[in-house]
Amino acid sequence: MKQAAFEERYAEAWLRFERWLDRRERPTRTDPKRLAPSGMQDAEVPRAYRRLCQHLALARDRAYSPDLVDRLNQLALRGHQVLYGARSRRRGRIAQFLLADFPRRVRAEWRLLAIACLAFFGPVAALAVALQIFPDFVHYLLSPRALARLEEMYDPGNPRLGMRQADTSVMMFAFYIWNNVKLGFQCFATGLLFGLGTLFYLVSNGLQIGAVAGHLTQAGFGTSFWSFVSGHSAMELTAIVVCGAAGLKLGAALIAPGNLSRRAALVASAQAAIRLMYGAAAMFLAAAFIEAFWSPLTAFPPATKYAVGAILWALVIGYFLLAGRRRGA
């Protein structure tokens, strides 16, 4: 068949398909009502698309003009994107993820989680204890200005713990989101450097938190500090560790790709890791909320705040150990 005849015979079908695509693709800058009707039902589309693909193959094989081949290629590409790029719009996906999928994924990565815990909680505990014995060591880690600010924030006379006089709760909430989630993201992303970046962020943050905790306890601000952190620590510290595990997963794919190429291993582990990050981001959000609106309150005695903290830790640990174990949960 000559090209002219070929074009003449199928131009109508291509035009219909193109019009259907114009209406279907988003975002449409023009109002869909103003576009020409395609005259094609959605049910006919897969068939029309397959025929278009056939025409493209024919046009290439018969060496029709490059112009026509390009046009058909562009149409087929658009069709491919609309047909294969469809999103599933199932309801309740977020609830399903938080109630079952996320804890399952975290349990599946328990080895990496253990390494991240060690890299993070190890320095925290070590410094918190070491500073009780060698209090002056804190000057290697925190500047005098930082120390003065900490002591202002956790002064038992401060009506709202963990904040300076000028700060408001809403502002602190925004600050915690901006700062902590960013930290989590960096912790995850730098895992791509064979896991070293993640380890660096985990250890250095562990050191800082340990230094603050150890110094304040030793300086006699213990009650106000621990009653401040007890509430949000469960969510926040676990979220950091989960980010660490996600970052280490990227690094592990590069160090030990197994039977895959490094590139394929990285793609596979990134798909799992990013889902850990969804959950971690949700935990950071909850932690920021608690940290801004509950933790600074001094109206409640420290015992109450410790109790709430203990309950939250039990809930978080129970959640990761138990949630989503039943099939179909």
Place this chain on the structure above:
Amino acid sequence: MLDTARSVATPEGIELTLRLAGPVPRALAWLLDFLIRAAILVVLMMVLAPVGGLGWAAVLLAWFFLEWLFPAWCEVYWNGQTPGKRSLGIAVLNDDGTPVHWPAALTRNLLRAVDFLPFCYGFGLATMLVNRDFKRLGDLAANTLVVYREPAPGGVMIPPAPPLAPAYPLSVPEQRAILDFAERAPRLTAERAEELAALARPLVGAGGNAASRLVRIANFLVGRR
């Protein structure tokens, strides 16, 4: 041939051709996005800072959103294009030519933090230059490509002339060569155009006027009748 075209095999058994975007348009798109983000933030700060704590809260949240989530959000809901990418006509797609969804978009945007290292996208650029698909680290992990969205800018700009059918069927590369010639012919000196066109002697014959004949054949090839 040195080429930035990449073909994607589809389940229908055909190959679609994507045109990859290199470091320069991508850097420009990033720069535009960066300026847009910075402008929004500066405006927000000027408007909201006097409000006090609540205003600063809004600024910090907006900053966080713009820096980390906004590019991914655009790529998911805006045909794979951030404002900067849109103005340069490039877009993000999955490796198989389908639009990106949240997991891939977030992966490539969070991993931007590593591409940025050690400074000014050093790792990202180095990675782009050593793989065939111009992928930065985030693209490698998310399995995404950055491609030109629209067909070649300008389309086929061939000077009109009465079409002339070639004496025998031409292969696709031959057709491409003729079209390229016809596109560039107006910018060549007449002598040089004649000299080049004469290389296709079997097609244009020995009678002179080779350039104009070749342009007429090109007109036939693009379907002018």
